[in-house]
Amino acid sequence: MGLILVxxxxxxxxxxxxxxxxxxxxxxxxxxxxxxxMDPGADAILPALGAHGAARAYVGREPAxxxxxxxxxxxxxxxxxxxxxxxxVLFPGTQEGRDLAARVSARLxxxxxxxxxxxxxxxxxxxxxxxxxxATVEVLTRTRSRxxxxxxxxxxxTATATGAPPPATEELPLPAEAxxxxxxxxxxxxPSAGPGLEEARxxxxxxxxxxxxxxxxxxxxxxxxLGGAVGASRAVVDAGWVPYALQVGQTGRTVxxxxxxxxxxxxxxxxxxxxxxxxxIVAINKDPDAPIFKLSDLGVVGDALKVVPALIExxxxxxxx
Amino acid sequence: MxxxxxxxQIPDPTGVGRLDPETHLLVRGGAELVLDPGDAxxxxxxxxxxxxxxxxxxxITMGGERAAxxxxxxxxxxxxxAIHVADDRLRGSDALATARVLAAAVTRSxxxxxxxxxESTDGYTGTVxxxxxxxxxxxxxxxxxxxxxxxxxxxxxRQTPAGHDVVESSLPAVVTVTGAINEPRYPSLRGIxxxxxxxxxxxxxxxxxxxxxxxxxxxxxQEVISAAPAPERTAGELIEDDGSAARRIADYLAELKVx
Numbered sequence: 001m002g003l004i005l006v007x008x009x010x011x012x013x014x015x016x017x018x019x020x021x022x023x024x025x026x027x028x029x030x031x032x033x034x035x036x037x038m039d040p041g042a043d044a045i046l047p048a049l050g051a052h053g054a055a056r057a058y059v060g061r062e063p064a065x066x067x068x069x070x071x072x073x074x075x076x077x078x079x080x081x082x083x084x085x086x087x088x089v090l091f092p093g094t095q096e097g098r099d100l101a102a103r104v105s106a107r108l109x110x111x112x113x114x115x116x117x118x119x120x121x122x123x124x125x126x127x128x129x130x131x132x133x134x135a136t137v138e139v140l141t142r143t144r145s146r147x148x149x150x151x152x153x154x155x156x157x158t159a160t161a162t163g164a165p166p167p168a169t170e171e172l173p174l175p176a177e178a179x180x181x182x183x184x185x186x187x188x189x190x191p192s193a194g195p196g197l198e199e200a201r202x203x204x205x206x207x208x209x210x211x212x213x214x215x216x217x218x219x220x221x222x223x224x225x226l227g228g229a230v231g232a233s234r235a236v237v238d239a240g241w242v243p244y245a246l247q248v249g250q251t252g253r254t255v256x257x258x259x260x261x262x263x264x265x266x267x268x269x270x271x272x273x274x275x276x277x278x279x280x281i282v283a284i285n286k287d288p289d290a291p292i293f294k295l296s297d298l299g300v301v302g303d304a305l306k307v308v309p310a311l312i313e314x315x316x317x318x319x320x321x
Numbered sequence: 322m323x324x325x326x327x328x329x330q331i332p333d334p335t336g337v338g339r340l341d342p343e344t345h346l347l348v349r350g351g352a353e354l355v356l357d358p359g360d361a362x363x364x365x366x367x368x369x370x371x372x373x374x375x376x377x378x379x380x381i382t383m384g385g386e387r388a389a390x391x392x393x394x395x396x397x398x399x400x401x402x403a404i405h406v407a408d409d410r411l412r413g414s415d416a417l418a419t420a421r422v423l424a425a426a427v428t429r430s431x432x433x434x435x436x437x438x439x440e441s442t443d444g445y446t447g448t449v450x451x452x453x454x455x456x457x458x459x460x461x462x463x464x465x466x467x468x469x470x471x472x473x474x475x476x477x478x479r480q481t482p483a484g485h486d487v488v489e490s491s492l493p494a495v496v497t498v499t500g501a502i503n504e505p506r507y508p509s510l511r512g513i514x515x516x517x518x519x520x521x522x523x524x525x526x527x528x529x530x531x532x533x534x535x536x537x538x539x540x541x542x543q544e545v546i547s548a549a550p551a552p553e554r555t556a557g558e559l560i561e562d563d564g565s566a567a568r569r570i571a572d573y574l575a576e577l578k579v580x
Contacts (some may be wrong), residue, residue, distance in 0.1 A: 012516055062510070070461060102450075103452065143542065172437055182475075189484045251440065295554040299560070302562025310566070
């Protein structure tokens with residue numbers, strides 16, 4: 001229905017997977033898809049955005065859009081939304097997407113819906129499905145405003161290319177009156193080994209039940225045997241046992257591996273929302289009433305610190321390192 | 322300096338959340354009501370800023386009568402005063418209306434730094450602090466796992482998927498903190514006693530100069546049509562570990578052709 005504007009994100013010269021999911025879905029519910037890319041590296045991703053269905057691109061190449069948190073980009077994107085009057089604006093449900101959507105909402109007095117997992121057209125409005133309480137409850141909402149802003153969770157849609165040519169572009173310069181605000185001085189990258197959490201076929205995750213940081217080593221061993229990646233609950237990330245990069249859940253990564261093995265994770269709503277899309281779930285926890293067992297295909301009531309080492313031995317006996 | 326901290330009363334997150342079948346609003350009765358654990362990190366972070374720089378913390382909440390409990394808790398931890406925006410007309414307010422109310426309360430408090438949790442543990446919307454910053458025309462330094470304020474400059478370590486970014490701005494500013502930033506202190510008995518006599522200002526939307534027709538359920542930019550349990554994954558096999566669980570898991574992984 002009408003024009004749908006999608007806020008696109010760039011990572012290492014490519015559109016993020018979530019960006020392509022949004023553009024692909026926008027094509028199915030809108031008459032025309034436009035993207036807005038506020039990043040000095042925007043040009044590199046335009047062909048891919050076009051191939052996924054973006055007919056028009058509004059491009060902000062100023063370094064300020066990347067070097068300052070949200071404020072300059074929100075100033076410019078708000079003006080664009082006001083000018084285009086799109087029927088819907090989709091934002092990636094990321095840290096940057098959230099900050100941007102919140103600011104545009106405040107500037108234009110437009111409603112913002114977060115944590116959406118589906119959006120469909122309904123007459124002259126949209127139906128938005130959001131997942132709350134750790135995705136145990138789904139709420140269906142009907143928009144009743146012009147240009148509603150919707151933040152979409154990763155992996156809600158499938159990215160599909162049409163092979164269309166690169167979009168027609170228009171430059172978005174930084175107006176002199178735009179505020180700059182908070183500046184990124186430095187980016188510190190913590191290196192990680194093995195497959196990325198989001199791509200791994202097997203994810204082995206640990207929580208408080210592992211009792212201390214050093215015990216994460218057994219999970220790493222198991223993940224190596226299975227060619228998988230290690231994840232963690234927010235509780236142990238907040239406790240400083242493992243870096244935030246490993247966090248699975250609402251504020252961390254969303255994973256959908258073939259097999260998810262939850263070790264000593266009780267299943268807080270925060271966590272479940274990030275892993276309930278896994279094809280198969282194995283859980284090991286001492287508490288037979290732990291919520292994680294409600295969605296596990298194979299649940300083991302037991303001490304992860306005993307079961308995981310025993311599993312490593314069992315796999316070794318079957319010929320796996 | 323005066324530092325505002327946003328706090329929210331939520332149903333105990335270790336319990337199961339529930340929506341009213343008629344109104345589709347969060348049921349706040351029944352479950353035990355607590356200070357959002359993420360906000361406890363915010364109170365702690367705000368207290369540490371004034372302990373290092375001088376000044377005082379003002380706790381701010383929007384909510385029903387009972388929400389005053391979380392303001393007393395914040396004052397028991399060390400906040401000097403509190404602002405409680407309580408008004409029946411705010412019921413059902415969306416994220417934008419909430420941000421407008423909180424921004425107006427910050428202006429009234431005279432604070433030059435706002436600390437908030439990254440997102441509430443019940444709603445998870447996570448857009449209110451940045452919207453408040455935009456309404457005030459301030460920068461927002463979000464997802465902080467470390468915070469330092471020194472002679473008018475705010476510097477944070479912002480959690481990123483790859484590590485962290487060092488982000489800096491001048492005051493005034495809004496900062497959102499993650500659970501990784503600190504270990505919140507427990508209120509002392511002396512703190513709890515002192516909190517009872519600290520000033521708590523009760524405000525309505527009229528006091529804040531916000532037109533009542535622009536907040537609450539009727540003004541929300543969307544209407545809830547239905548709320549239903551998500552399609553359940555059915556629980557599968559549950560076994561007790563009697564020493565053979567490792568073999569059973571290995572068999573299952575073999576069935577799935579993972580090994």
